[in-house]
Amino acid sequence: MKRDSRLSIVLHTLLHMADAEAPVTSELLAARMGTHPVFVRRTLAGLRRAGIVKSEKGHGGGWRVARALEGITLADVYEALGEPTILAMGHRTESPGCVVEQAVNHATGALFSALEEGLRQGLREITLADLARETRGRLTRGVGKRGEGQEGRKIGKRGARPVGRRSTS
Amino acid sequence: MKRDSRLSIVLHTLLHMADAEAPVTSELLAARMGTHPVFVRRTLAGLRRAGIVKSEKGHGGGWRVARALEGITLADVYEALGEPTILAMGHRTESPGCVVEQAVNHATGALFSALEEGLRQGLREITLADLARETRGRLTRGVGKRGEGQEGRKIGKRGARPVGRRSTS
DNA sequence: CGGAATGTAACTTATGGAGTTACATGATAC
DNA sequence: GTATCATGTAACTCCATAAGTTACATTCCG
Numbered sequence: 001m002k003r004d005s006r007l008s009i010v011l012h013t014l015l016h017m018a019d020a021e022a023p024v025t026s027e028l029l030a031a032r033m034g035t036h037p038v039f040v041r042r043t044l045a046g047l048r049r050a051g052i053v054k055s056e057k058g059h060g061g062g063w064r065v066a067r068a069l070e071g072i073t074l075a076d077v078y079e080a081l082g083e084p085t086i087l088a089m090g091h092r093t094e095s096p097g098c099v100v101e102q103a104v105n106h107a108t109g110a111l112f113s114a115l116e117e118g119l120r121q122g123l124r125e126i127t128l129a130d131l132a133r134e135t136r137g138r139l140t141r142g143v144g145k146r147g148e149g150q151e152g153r154k155i156g157k158r159g160a161r162p163v164g165r166r167s168t169s
Numbered sequence: 170m171k172r173d174s175r176l177s178i179v180l181h182t183l184l185h186m187a188d189a190e191a192p193v194t195s196e197l198l199a200a201r202m203g204t205h206p207v208f209v210r211r212t213l214a215g216l217r218r219a220g221i222v223k224s225e226k227g228h229g230g231g232w233r234v235a236r237a238l239e240g241i242t243l244a245d246v247y248e249a250l251g252e253p254t255i256l257a258m259g260h261r262t263e264s265p266g267c268v269v270e271q272a273v274n275h276a277t278g279a280l281f282s283a284l285e286e287g288l289r290q291g292l293r294e295i296t297l298a299d300l301a302r303e304t305r306g307r308l309t310r311g312v313g314k315r316g317e318g319q320e321g322r323k324i325g326k327r328g329a330r331p332v333g334r335r336s337t338s
Numbered sequence: 339c340g341g342a343a344t345g346t347a348a349c350t351t352a353t354g355g356a357g358t359t360a361c362a363t364g365a366t367a368c
Numbered sequence: 369g370t371a372t373c374a375t376g377t378a379a380c381t382c383c384a385t386a387a388g389t390t391a392c393a394t395t396c397c398g
Binding site for chain 2 (some may be wrong): 003004005009011012015016019024032033034035050057074078084085086087088089090091092093096098099100102103104105106107108111114115118119122123126128131133134137139
């Protein structure tokens with residue numbers, strides 16, 4: 001499956017913006033992200049509509065974060081992106097006539113919904129300020145390289161779950 | 170996003186197989202699913218390797234469930250399919266040099282991993298026998314049409330979570 | 339043998355994320 | 369006022385992948 005990385009990108013750009021005094025151009029952001037300026041603008045457009053960022057044209061223009069980082073949760077960002085699809089799996093037919101398929105949909109659907117709600121919940125519990133803190137922590141301590149001194153941070157208050165091993169999926 | 174419906178399909182076929190006395194042909198299964206026989210065979214191939222189903226060639230051949238439904242969890246099926254991608258979202262770079270991106274990956278990665286583990290856990294708690302029961306229930310009661318008499322069933326013992334509203338994502 | 343089934347490779351189609359080009363619009367510098 | 373720099377967007381291309389399809393070998397039963 002081709003995974004959507006817009007959330008990832010957008011968070012990255014937001015933190016870079018927050019770190020700068022002056023507006024940051026999409027060109028510079030794109031360079032940092034290893035992507036294309038147009039993709040950045042396109043993706044940030046939703047955030048602008050949501051009032052999370054502001055953009056300015058012309059000389060000295062670019063992108064700035066519009067509100068305090070404390071007041072922006074990842075859920076806000078996710079919504080501003082248009083709530084992209086979370087799960088790569090889904091039902092074959094949404095309203096099947098076959099009773100068997102209804103039963104399957106019912107069971108897996110409950111699971112899928114729980115997962116989606118879980119993600120939304122998790123996103124609601126993290127603010128951009130948390131991420132900025134995490135970033136600063138990585139800069140001072142040397143957590144860039146598997147340092148893992150104080151895992152967890154304040155992020156995702158539900159307590160660093162067991163969490164699976166693999167990531168090659 | 171283009172969603173993978175193999176799990177959905179496979180569960181559906183398994184229940185149909187379990188319901189029949191004789192082996193069921195991929196052609197018939199495909200007809201029931203509104204898909205192509207080759208797709209069915211291809212998809213069931215993994216389950217055969219995992220010993221969940223058996224196939225027989227030639228006259229009177231077809232597919233049968235190889236073990237008792239009680240002993241087959243949805244997690245078994247999921248694994249037999251090759252553990253398809255669960256999430257439609259992901260990191261842009263897996264091992265970024267940028268500290269900001271590391272922080273983002275760290276935070277969202279924890280969430281994503283928790284979700285994946287959540288799904289696996291959920292799948293582990295449902296057996297094909299549960300689904301068969303659910304199907305029978307739908308046949309006797311009229312739950313096909315928003316009957317909703319006794320929601321929940323035994324499925325997903327964790328108790329029918331709050332669960333989000335929308336499904337149009 | 340002949341027909342009915344699976345087993346698979348290989349090709350096609352459809353979809354959607356991302357990259358890119360092109361150009362209009364607006365703001366600032368000079 | 370014009371040149372320059374930025375965003376805003378439409379309209380492509382490119383690519384990966386789920387699914388559909390064709391083709392053919394293989395195997396089994398009658």
